Amino acid sequence: MNALATPPDLTEGLDKCSGCPIRNRAVCSYSSPAELVALDAAKFYRDYEPGQEIVGEGQPTAFVGSVVSGVVALYKLLEDGRRQMVGLLFASDFIGRPMRSLAPFDAVAITPVRMCQFKRSQFEVLLAESRSLERRLLEMTLDELDASRAWMLLLGRKTAREKLASFLLMLARRTAALGNNPMRPGMQVQNPLTRETIADFLGLTIETVSRQFTNLKSEGVLDLPSRQDVILRDPAELMRLAGEDDLDESDLASA
């Protein structure tokens, strides 16, 4: 809103990597204390509002970085406006392509987001100097590739019902994992996405997403106490509905 020189939302050098909440999951999690000094010096934090564009498709990417908090969506567009989400990033996930100057997608904050960023050129130097940084980035990229392939199965072959079940299951797994709990009947899950965002994620329309929500609710699988909250009445049924792709009985509280 203010037309003065540089962007005002930079907060630099105040926080140290050592106390960082994503220290042991992010791209830097394999880095030694010595390596961390260099990262610490090069990093800068930046905050984004919900809806704010972080990078734009086809634009030169000046920086790369990790999501410290909040949720980021990656979108690809067709000229006529059709939109597909191609990635959903949470705390500790990495955004940006070293060795590639143009972004292949839009990245948009869908909640308030804090990022830990590096100038791309500088990060590439760090990457060349640090074995552990590169190793961790490789691992994370391989994981993302697996996830995006699982999502291709969903987009290409699942029904609307199965799609929504898979989505809710993914959210539930995340929250269960964060609290180190198994999923259990009655558990509450925070859903940070709007119907529109979910629709873009699943390759559906908002109306279809809404109808599937009400179906699952009327069948007693879910409760919807508020717009952002979902209660899983019957996680096992949800897993059955999702169609098993990434089914993993072990994360269900079975005892």
Place this chain on the structure above:
Amino acid sequence: MNALATPPDLTEGLDKCSGCPIRNRAVCSYSSPAELVALDAAKFYRDYEPGQEIVGEGQPTAFVGSVVSGVVALYKLLEDGRRQMVGLLFASDFIGRPMRSLAPFDAVAITPVRMCQFKRSQFEVLLAESRSLERRLLEMTLDELDASRAWMLLLGRKTAREKLASFLLMLARRTAALGNNPMRPGMQVQNPLTRETIADFLGLTIETVSRQFTNLKSEGVLDLPSRQDVILRDPAELMRLAGEDDLDESDLASA
């Protein structure tokens, strides 16, 4: 067919890396001659028939490796048999997940395939020892991730017509790139996939694929001289139809 001890189709140590057809594009392309000696010693070739399974989803993966020649499809399945292709690999592409013991998909040869393989455990050692190997693998993985995101847009949001156009365009780009030619009207493209394989790739049925082929043909965009060959009467129109995702005017012979 033969119940004797070990698989008979191993051909070992006969060829040297130096003369390898994928030497400068594969995962080893950044490796120095010195590093190549170790790779050379560890590698073994293996051939697959069309239709033969290379790895099975959920099975332990004993090996990783590069496609030397032929085409490999990666599939994911739902229990009821619905099937989605999640990757299509050509010469120099890499199969396998270092640091992961279970395969997240089926890999199937769809033409005669020769692979250059490594025991997974041994490859992980090589990867830990070789900076250039790891760097190249990271690059290739990032490229695959980009490709799979582009494919998510196709699966989630494109029409059958746009899907087929995108598929043909991808084939055309590949053959144009191999010959170092731009795409031009009248160019012939080899299509190694059956209608069924194409359908699994695009998230469609064989009937819909077939109908879209005949539509494009009757509109003068394509000729279909045989089952395996496609002639592009109007590549520019094909690009328009594909919807621009990976549109790159530069690869069209415009002059």
Place this chain on the structure above:
DNA sequence: CGCCTGTTTGATCTACCTCAACTGCTGTGG
């Protein structure tokens, strides 16, 4: 209170699927 935005619900439409029959290769055996 009344607006604005996100969501739900309803009615219809359509792209693609499903089921089914037919065509045309390609190979094999009489």
Place this chain on the structure above:
DNA sequence: CCACAGCAGTTGAGGTAGATCAAACAGGCG
């Protein structure tokens, strides 16, 4: 050399999941 399986592909007829268009509804917020 022809007959005729056998299979991939095409074509047709009809059904349906999800899209589209439209209206009502709910909750925040000035």
